[in-house]
Amino acid sequence: MRIDICKNxxxxxFYGCKNLAKYSFSTKGFIRRDLVFCEDCMKKMFECxxxxxxxxxxxxxxxxxxxxRV
Numbered sequence: 001m002r003i004d005i006c007k008n009x010x011x012x013x014f015y016g017c018k019n020l021a022k023y024s025f026s027t028k029g030f031i032r033r034d035l036v037f038c039e040d041c042m043k044k045m046f047e048c049x050x051x052x053x054x055x056x057x058x059x060x061x062x063x064x065x066x067x068x069r070v
Contacts, residue, residue: 002026012038 003025010021013035021036037045 001028006036010036012036012041014038014041017041 003023006021006024011017012019012021014037017038017040019038019040022039023037023042025035025037
């Protein structure tokens with residue numbers, strides 16, 4: 001999956017939005033064509049995703065053991 005900046009002037013794919021698309025979302029074959037979004041719809045979509053999932057930080061490989069911290 002990839003998100004790129006649109007090279008062509010296309011209308012945003014969200015229903016009711018009349019803005020020109022700025023970003024394209026490609027799934028490389030899972031969906032028959034790329035989905036395109038304007039900047040406003042992309043921000044709204046990101047806000048919705050961030051409410052559902054919060055990324056967890058990875059554990060640092062240099063973290064000391066609990067016994068060594070004392």
